[in-house]
Amino acid sequence: MAGVTLQNVTKHYGTSAVVNDVSLQIAPGEFAVFLGPSGCGKTTTLRMIAGFVAPTSGSIRLGARDVTAAPPHRRNTGLVFQNYALFPHMTVAANVAFGLEMRNCPKPEIVERVKAALLRVRLEAFAERMPRQLSGGQQQRVALARALVIEPDVLLLDEPLSNLDTKLRSEMREEIRALQQSLKLTTILVTHDQEEALAVGDRLVVMNQGRIEQIGTPANIFEMPRSRFVADFTGVANLLAGRGASGGRFVLAGGETVRQADAVAGTEAVLALRPERAELLAAASGRHANELPARVVTATYLGTVSDYRVELASGTRLACRQTNEPGGGAARFAPGEAVWIGWSETAARLVAPE
Ligand SMILES: Nc1ncnc2c1ncn2[C@@H]1O[C@H](COP(=O)(O)OP(=O)(O)OP(=O)(O)O)[C@@H](O)[C@H]1O
Ligand SMILES: [Mg+2]
Known part of the structure; x- marks a missing residue:
């Protein structure tokens, strides 16, 4: 378990800053939510934390370790992508095992850990299925198991519930919250849905055009929006x-x-x-x-x-x-x-x- 610290993180594409001078501290075991409209820089920020995108300037620390220049596999973050990107030609079990194989984990241990991860997301009966034989919600749970199996220091979830219907969505968000609490996992979830943010987050980070507009507890953001933007975005x-x-x-x-x-x-x-x-x-x-x-x-x-x-x-x-x-x-x-x-x-x- 490690905290996450962003210090003056900026990302430019060409001349435009899509993430602009973001500084933020997330405590070990905390559940933070990045909330903001489409295009405000949520995914880019998450990918910089995971190591798939390099910041133009600023630094990123996981725990005490500066990882700004470290590749993704040296960061031990588990990322669930916005489109959950399972490997279509691999079984559920093989998808979940992938990260462990990349880390050269011994075979018997892989089998055990994959089983435990699937049990955790209640998909133990689906290990030998192919992704196309699963519903959208089941696929999103496989993606979650794949991120959890490596026992990440930080769990990063990019709109993990976006393709679910309303009922499954609220069930899944309760599951994610319960899982996060039982594992005491530092977690960042990205969403543009204010209700989802209020429901799961210890703290919300409201973003607008690459900048942080306001950081606070759900009740704080809901009751005391500081700007017109935050008020408008939270209903x-x-x-x-x-x-x-x-x-x-x-x-x-x-x-x-x-x-x-x-x-x-x-x-x-x-x-x-x-x-x-x-x-x-x-x-x-x-x-x-x-x-x-x-x-x-x-x-x-x-x-x-x-x-x-x-x-x-x-x-x-x-x-x-x-x-x-x-x-x-x-x-x-x-x-x-x-x-x-x-x-x-x-x-x-x-x-x-x-
Ligand atoms: N590789 C890239 N090259 C150029 N521009 C990019 C690149 N990736 C992202 N952008 C731009 O950066 C901005 C922020 O994108 P980002 O994906 O972080 O937004 P987001 O907040 O996750 O939005 P959404 O809610 O739609 O997923 C957007 O304007 C996007 O077009
Ligand atoms: Mg995004």
Whole structure:
């Protein structure tokens, strides 16, 4: 078990920096998640840690050892590739044995370790199958066994669940988390799915255009996004520009004045309000510090919840998610209906404008 340290790591392709001055410390046994949109440099960063891509500048350490110039097989990292890349002409067992053969491990030991690795991902009955005879989820588990069998100091997972359906995806992520905990394995998982990141990570590293935007625990990132980008990427659909006024008030660009606990008079900011933290009301209730009249623009029934878009008198639009009543059968409010939208003075957060 080893920690991972990146120090001022930069990767240029031609003139563009696809990873830009990334510094980061991951503790031994920690589960870190790189979260960010397509093209932000997640895979490139992971490949630099595994040794398949050389940084243009900066250094990488595994434990106390500087591995910046070391080839992949000298790093003892287990990498599951984004497309899980099994060898199609080799059996499941041969795929898993591959890394051990490369390391000249004795034959009887290989047999034992392959068996143990397949048992761990619950594929012991599939050892003699070919990859094409497996489902996508089973193939991803083989890829995981192949990475685990070498007993890596660091496990690197590049979107390991991307090809699975929703149900298998949440099952697999629980398995990966349980496996990581029982082996106390330093792990980095790459994803662009915020729910997956929140579910498995001890710490999230949010990336944007080759840079780290924010590092924090799942709750920290979810509740206290520091930038408009992080708020937006973690599902805050309402990002309303405005300016702080005195007495904990905030004036939206559309002219509405709202109560906002962290407002600073005279400071431009963006009010970040999660759709599920606002409530739609048939009439003003006085229960929320903020209650504004609005009109329903769209209503989408999603089973457990309904998603609404409402418009304030100024034309400002807000997204709002409401839990449906059992047996309700449809969204509670219809397009065109006059409603009120309410939220408390601590339901939203102010983030810096871009
Ligand atoms: N070998 C390469 N040559 C040139 N550009 C590259 C190379 N590899 C990656 N890039 C570019 O670097 C940027 C980051 O790519 P990377 O694969 O790290 O993104 P990512 O965050 O993993 O995205 P995704 O979520 O789509 O997998 C992209 O703009 C990509 O086009
Ligand atoms: Mg990628």
